[in-house]
Amino acid sequence: MTANSITLLGAGTIGTSWAALFLSRGADVTVFDPNHTALMMSKEQVKIAWQDLLALNPTIGEPAWDRLKLTTDMRQACNKPDWVQENAPDRLDLKQEVLGQAERYLPFDTPIASSTTALLATDIQNAMRHPERFLVGHPFNPPHLIPLVEIVCGNKTGTAMLERAKAFYERYGKEVVIAKREAVGHIANRLNAALYREVVHMVESGIATVEDIDRAVKHGPGLRWAFLGPNMVYHLGGGDGGYSQYLEHLGPSQEARWLDLGTATLDKEIKAELVSQFEKSLNGETMSDLRKHRDSALIGLLKLKKQLIEDHSL
């Protein structure tokens, strides 16, 4: 396979994390940002992400800096790349503006994916000249570590784009899932939101503290979710009859819980309560400590999963 040339629109956290990942797997990477300072800082960000990538796979060596171009010039950024990944701030007007500029210089059939978390593909592509080349390819933060990419097509996305995007992301080691239709939050952030709504409800209604809820997740169900999705968890919890037996025997318990779950609104009072309880639960750990811990835990876990797969134990 020949090297891909990939253009990243936006040199923020997501753009630079993508840049490090693509660079580590042999692509030619161009990062565009209208802000010169952000652009100049992005090389440092790539270096930081590189340490994680190196910890995961020591064979990648040093970054091939000659393969990384940083530019404030959209024309230069759009000089026939194989793939464009847009990472502008998550606002419809800003995304549409950046894509409008890019389309001026790109060949009409260059694929463009958006890293959007909160927007729908159809809304973004509505303002495009060639909307059929566009879809959402939503990574999880940080993209150079978390394998998941969610692909979502808009109403005007061309029929070949889905398979093309899947092949593209898989080439870079990503685990691709497909939203069969557009929905707010795609797939994984809907699950995040469902979980978090009940977190807020439990704090608000005095069932548990922020600290105990976080501890319950990481010492309980969170341990399984690192390896097993919720359907598989219940398959394994259903006895020898598996998922089907689970649903027959424990479906009614599940429904009883659903009836008791709450809703929530993030008003001023509950936001203050969440933050106050959360801060009390910190043991003087700084943001920088916590980030380091998160990243070394993630790297350790990704290495463990790789090892288990090599041992045919996952």
Next chain:
Amino acid sequence: MTANSITLLGAGTIGTSWAALFLSRGADVTVFDPNHTALMMSKEQVKIAWQDLLALNPTIGEPAWDRLKLTTDMRQACNKPDWVQENAPDRLDLKQEVLGQAERYLPFDTPIASSTTALLATDIQNAMRHPERFLVGHPFNPPHLIPLVEIVCGNKTGTAMLERAKAFYERYGKEVVIAKREAVGHIANRLNAALYREVVHMVESGIATVEDIDRAVKHGPGLRWAFLGPNMVYHLGGGDGGYSQYLEHLGPSQEARWLDLGTATLDKEIKAELVSQFEKSLNGETMSDLRKHRDSALIGLLKLKKQLIEDHSL
């Protein structure tokens, strides 16, 4: 500290897993079950769980079989233990019957905890002669591996019981969280239920397949939940302003998702669809393969977390 003598009522999956854990940490364990065959099989179950415990901590050596007693005689089971953990089938009438029998022989102040998943402490203790000694101490399956224990007091639970239970479970290496009030599903299973309701809703409304939902969790947010609770995840996702900044900037996105989440009912059609999609996603793995994979993944993860804590990286 002198050894505890612990009585387990019920020799099912939960009871025997507790037995292995307590035995591995030096307790004298008595397992009661009215079913002689179940009781005789429980020794084999303890042996299987022991292999996991040995993998986690090779210093435990062989089980001290002389410290494990199996009995169908409730009087013998209730001969002044320090702690009683009840693991009868999760039905109110059955639990009340077993506890009624046990109370005939136990000193009035011996603490009794129930492993119940679906019942409330107040409902169970309502039929007890000495309800003040009773609370819920809910483990996650399998209790010998998953650290979480949820403590829930009922209306009649004595004031000293909560601290006593916390000290007891912590002595056996458990991570204890406290439900400040009784609620269906305690804490963690409410979060499980909130997540799963949206899983069912997404399958039902054609947003994603069972397979892609499971893959989204284990390659995405599930990787973080093994180490970080949902509040901490957002604290780290909020930029330098942390949780407070997250709620200010991304609270509205969160609320927009909440409005779009669905409800579900486990009717015959959706149950068939869930099972059919799930079975298609299996690559011929048997239940026994899957269980082995789950347990080796869990053991690997628990060892990783222990190592990270020793390295001050968690």
